[in-house]
Amino acid sequence: MNKVYIKHSVVPKIRRFTPWIYANEIDSSLEEFQSGEVVALFSKKDGFLGTAYVNPKCAIFARILSFGKEEIGKKFFHNRIKNAIKKREALLKTTNSVRLIHSEADFLPGLIVDKYGESLAIQINTAGMEVFRELILSTLKHLLNPSWIVEKSDVNSREIEGLESHNGTLFGTPVQGFELSENEHTFLVDIEDAQKTGFYLDQRRNRALCASYIKENDRVLDLCCNAGGFGIYALKAGAKECVFVDVSESAIEQTKANLERNELSSESLHVKDVFTFLKEQKYKSSFDMVIIDPPSFAKTKEQAVGAKRGFKHLLMESTKAVKDGGLIGFFSCSHHVGRKELLDIAMEVSHDVKVQYVLLEQMQQDADHPCLINASASFYLNGLLLRVEK
Numbered sequence: 001m002n003k004v005y006i007k008h009s010v011v012p013k014i015r016r017f018t019p020w021i022y023a024n025e026i027d028s029s030l031e032e033f034q035s036g037e038v039v040a041l042f043s044k045k046d047g048f049l050g051t052a053y054v055n056p057k058c059a060i061f062a063r064i065l066s067f068g069k070e071e072i073g074k075k076f077f078h079n080r081i082k083n084a085i086k087k088r089e090a091l092l093k094t095t096n097s098v099r100l101i102h103s104e105a106d107f108l109p110g111l112i113v114d115k116y117g118e119s120l121a122i123q124i125n126t127a128g129m130e131v132f133r134e135l136i137l138s139t140l141k142h143l144l145n146p147s148w149i150v151e152k153s154d155v156n157s158r159e160i161e162g163l164e165s166h167n168g169t170l171f172g173t174p175v176q177g178f179e180l181s182e183n184e185h186t187f188l189v190d191i192e193d194a195q196k197t198g199f200y201l202d203q204r205r206n207r208a209l210c211a212s213y214i215k216e217n218d219r220v221l222d223l224c225c226n227a228g229g230f231g232i233y234a235l236k237a238g239a240k241e242c243v244f245v246d247v248s249e250s251a252i253e254q255t256k257a258n259l260e261r262n263e264l265s266s267e268s269l270h271v272k273d274v275f276t277f278l279k280e281q282k283y284k285s286s287f288d289m290v291i292i293d294p295p296s297f298a299k300t301k302e303q304a305v306g307a308k309r310g311f312k313h314l315l316m317e318s319t320k321a322v323k324d325g326g327l328i329g330f331f332s333c334s335h336h337v338g339r340k341e342l343l344d345i346a347m348e349v350s351h352d353v354k355v356q357y358v359l360l361e362q363m364q365q366d367a368d369h370p371c372l373i374n375a376s377a378s379f380y381l382n383g384l385l386l387r388v389e390k
């Protein structure tokens with residue numbers, strides 16, 4: 001195994017279990033290494049520090065697989081995947097679908113695996129994980145005996161890693177119209193064609209929390225609704241009406257199917273850009289709850305400024321649409337716009353629109369998407385539940 005020497009100043013960061021090492025933190029010549037190669041990390045002064053895979057094409061040069069001297073082979077993947085499955089056992093009592101492996105936060109950087117019943121949807125996002133593709137698949141089959149494994153590795157990060165998109169069935173028989181059940185709600189998921197790996201599993205806990213604030217006959221506005229998750233929870237909790245908005249036609253089709261499946265209905269489903277919708281809308285102080293759950297506007301640090309403007313606009317318009325005393329669920333799924341930034345934005349809107357916000361809840365991704373505190377990107381979903389005092 002080749003050795004990579006890192007700068008002495010980086011050692012404390014590794015001692016704190018930070019799993020990423022940037023290209024400018026290396027004391028070796030990057031060209032010596034192959035994409036995806038497993039290396040031993042050393043500091044000239046402190047000796048061995050861990051085992052990582054590297055990619056000289058990327059700003060994140062090395063991702064640490066182990067802080068010990070472990071062989072990265074069958075036993076390593078078996079133990080890591082088995083541990084990840086074990087941590088989800090409690091959650092699987094309330095749903096048939098969970099994230100089983102959440103990359104760095106399950107100590108398998110670059111690997112995502114979601115379980116939908118007996119099916120698995122996987123994403124391999126780095127050249128380093130790509131090397132272990134066959135081993136990962138055989139371990140998943142051995143531990144979970146899935147009926148179908150589908151790959152959904154079409155994320156931008158693969159391009160940065162010098163990899164092509166990879167989609168489609170890897171094993172078994174495709175499932176169409178999968179019935180996802182969570183907290184006694186049922187959603188129909190088209191795993192292969194839907195966004196992400198199929199469903200926004202990360203919002204499970206927040207859907208339930210927001211619905212717990214719903215009162216009989218409330219009116220709800222679900223912005224960027226995807227398959228209708230928040231709105232459907234709200235209707236089942238007693239809301240009289242929900243208006244659904246998403247720019248994606250298939251998301252609204254999915255919402256319609258999910259309303260039907262849950263024996264609910266809505267007269268108001270809009271395939272529309274949320275900014276256009278809010279500009280055109282005639283709802284002034286009409287809703288008891290508005291959910292703002294847009295896509296990740298900021299995939300990079302540089303995009304965060306523009307993203308914050310977008311968030312501010314959405315909060316401003318939603319504040320006008322909500323009643324005095326009404327609630328707003330305000331979410332960001334980009335770690336570049338985190339909890340502090342959402343609070344700062346709320347403070348600015350409070351000034352501009354002359355309302356006060358009371359912070360009722362601070363929300364984050366559900367427990368099957370663990371947050372590793374030294375890998376800030378693993379802590380990507382933040383939300384505020386605000387009561388608007390006009």
Ligand SMILES: C[S@@+](CC[C@H](N)C(=O)[O-])C[C@H]1O[C@@H](n2cnc3c(N)ncnc32)[C@H](O)[C@@H]1O
Pocket residue numbers: 195199200203207223224225226227228229230245246247248251272273274275293294295333
């Ligand atoms: C994070 S997901 C919402 C997840 C959803 N709340 C749930 O609980 O499943 C973001 C959604 O925003 C939609 N979207 C993206 N850009 C949009 C836009 N400009 N206007 C409206 N919807 C948009 C996407 O189609 C996607 O369904």
